[in-house]
Amino acid sequence: MATIKDVAKKANVSVATVSRVINKKGYVNEETRALVENAIHQLNYIPNELARSLFNKHSKLIGVLVPHFDTQFYAELIEGIENAAMKLGYKIMLSNTQDNAKREKDYIHIYSQYNIDGIIVASNAHNVEQLIKSDLPIVTVDHILSENIPSITSNNILGGIIAAQKLISGGARYILELRGPSFLLTVSERSLGFRQVLVQNNIPYISYDTDLLNPSIDVITKIIEDHPQIDAIFATSDFLAIHAQNILQKLGRKVPEEVQIVGFDNIVYTTLVSPTITTIEQPIRRMGELALESLVKLLNEESLGDFHSVLDVKLIERESTK
Amino acid sequence: MATIKDVAKKANVSVATVSRVINKKGYVNEETRALVENAIHQLNYIPNELARSLFNKHSKLIGVLVPHFDTQFYAELIEGIENAAMKLGYKIMLSNTQDNAKREKDYIHIYSQYNIDGIIVASNAHNVEQLIKSDLPIVTVDHILSENIPSITSNNILGGIIAAQKLISGGARYILELRGPSFLLTVSERSLGFRQVLVQNNIPYISYDTDLLNPSIDVITKIIEDHPQIDAIFATSDFLAIHAQNILQKLGRKVPEEVQIVGFDNIVYTTLVSPTITTIEQPIRRMGELALESLVKLLNEESLGDFHSVLDVKLIERESTK
Structure with missing residues (x-):
């Protein structure tokens, strides 16, 4: 592979001149610039971005x-x-x-x-x-x-508000909120918007914080079994929503007739499970x-x-x- | 941020000496090395990996x-x-x-x-x-x-063989093979193993090549409608398998009673759709x-x-x- 020295030799100029042309810094007269560019082209020289980054102080x-x-x-x-x-x-x-x-x-x-x-x-x-x-x-x-x-x-608070309104307008009267860990700002914002609407409408809810990647299936199953009055679930991610639907189906609870579900994100798998899942789309x-x-x-x-x-x-x- | 010059100055040695210590190249006596390392430590100097990579010819x-x-x-x-x-x-x-x-x-x-x-x-x-x-x-x-x-x-040929054996032992007599594009070696290997078993067992099949990311739902739907004798589907990816199951359910065909499905990969969503999907696991x-x-x-x-x-x-x- 051609080096900067090869280019300098071919153009009959110094390495410093070639460097000035490549980095577009300092004065080079037009004729010399043309000679250097020609040599770069003929030798198929690839300027080393690492070397340039040391000179230019940026690596891209x-x-x-x-x-x-x-x-x-x-x-x-x-x-x-x-x-x-x-x-x-x-x-x-x-x-x-x-x-x-x-x-x-x-x-x-x-x-x-x-x-x-x-x-x-x-x-x-x-x-x-x-x-x-x-x-x-x-x-x-x-x-x-x-x-x-x-x-x-994304507008997480609004997402939570919309989710709550949708569930309530569908008749929800006792809601389970399944949250990715609430120390995440996005999650707590969704929850904030969601709960605001629930409080305004006097709708009771229970909330469970779970791991985003490995939700505790057993615990969620138990919560749903212990609270047969749950008629809607808001999950702060579609992955949790799909899990929730799966658990409900294993328990023989019909979605949406007995329990409605709203997720968050709009990932493709919400369209591939049955029933398909209502969700809040973010422009990821x-x-x-x-x-x-x-x-x-x-x-x-x-x-x-x-x-x-x-x-x-x-x-x-x-x-x-x- | 401290530079190599600052280190050299503090250790009272040349920049070249500091460079030899950092890059572990060339002779440096023990006392000098200790002085340099001490200066590096005190100044919290971070050697620039880009500069080192030009010297060492590797960037990691x-x-x-x-x-x-x-x-x-x-x-x-x-x-x-x-x-x-x-x-x-x-x-x-x-x-x-x-x-x-x-x-x-x-x-x-x-x-x-x-x-x-x-x-x-x-x-x-x-x-x-x-x-x-x-x-x-x-x-x-x-x-x-x-x-x-x-x-x-992964052993794609064996994967195809196992998939075919499973479908046949479950009673499959007319199989649809849904493939990601067959110019992919992995796909053609899976197909090769799969068809080998089908031919040995005199099981007829039809095959359809589709896009991996955006499968043509309409075409797959039409193929299944036009061939009511299809009683099993082998999909060369779980994403295709989940799509196939979704299409079957929309057509009112029962999985696995009327049509069996085997996918490939073992992604988590195969456990979250209903019925859950039999698959060939690769150690991705x-x-x-x-x-x-x-x-x-x-x-x-x-x-x-x-x-x-x-x-x-x-x-x-x-x-x-x-």
Whole structure:
């Protein structure tokens, strides 16, 4: 493979001149520039991005922190981020924290070592201080770390409100709220909107916090058995909603006749189970794209428009509600 | 942030000496080494991995080419790859080709620019020549590019055989084979094993090739309507199998009483639809880990053991078969 020295030799100029042409920094007269560009072309020279990044202080690499890849939500979110990155000339370094503080810390350290330009935090950050201390531009998505860090979320409160209204208008009078862990801001916001409507309408509810990836089937089964008056379930993710429907069917309870269900996210599997599941759609792919686009704006010192972007959600009515 | 110059100044040595200590190359006497390490520690200096990679000619970055992130299969595969990478001190640059030759080519070019150490190809490669010309070590997973490139696949032929045996032992006499596109080696291998058993048993079948991500529901529906004698379906992915079951239920055909179904992969949703779906399990996460581990062996010039690793598959019996 041709090196910068080969290019300099062929164009009969110094390596420093070739470097100035490649990095578009400093004065080079037009004739010399043409000679160098010609030599680059003839030798099929590929400028080393790593070497350029040391010179330019930017690597065009974006670190993306996710807690796992295991759900359709993250698959779509990452697809959105990567798509926008490719369009804008950035590459992503994908880092799976496994929701583990130590792994997350290791990755933040690695980001400093690799001249990463900025970070998209799509996980529940355990090392907020270290992230802020790293001095790297940060955008959070589906999470809000601090008032001072731009974020992309969907309108989770409204999502909770819409879900409650739909269940109540279908006749729900005693509701089970199944939540991913409530320490997640998105989950607590959905819950907030949901409960607000329930309180206004004097509808009693019980709430159970469970693991997002490995919900406790036995406990949920027991709750439903112990509370035969439950006539509706709001799950803060479709994965939980699909599990809930499955449990109800095993218990011989009919959906939606005896128990209605509303989920959250609108993943494809809500259309593939029977009955299909009513859900609150978030624009997951768009959230990923917008996170990357916002980060690039920060890097280019452009104005962000909304510092905290809140994207619209909407009700998708299917067979699991009346 | 402290630079290498700050370290050199504090330790009262040259920058070249600090560089020799960091990169563990060339002679440095013990006393000097201790002085430098002490300075590094006190200044909390983080050696720049990019600069080191130019010196050492390796970046500890692995490129991973995937065709999309949209299925549970890739979510689990990437999880396996990333997990092993973290353990072995590598980072991954994840690249979504969208099964597009131009995007793939762009990524291979980017890999050269970033001193990538090696590539894991988990997509249907359109630029095989360019990949080979790049001189980067390659391991393919769920794909075989060439005899000369190490690969990790599961025993797809055996998977097809087991699926056929299961359907036949449940009484299948006329089978629909739903395939992801047959130009994929994995798909054609599954089909090969499957048909072998059918031919031996004189069982007629029809076969339909469909898109993996967006199967043509209308066409599949029509095929099932036009062939009422179909009493079993083998789908080369669980996503297709779940779609097939959904179509059958819409047509009022009972699973497994009237039509049995076997899928492939063992994704979690096969346990969440009703009836649950019998499938051929591949060790997806392990395939990802092994791909990364094998690539690192190539980088360290260690022996691979099996050049083409073929991992075991097994039948997971559920409610969609008799």
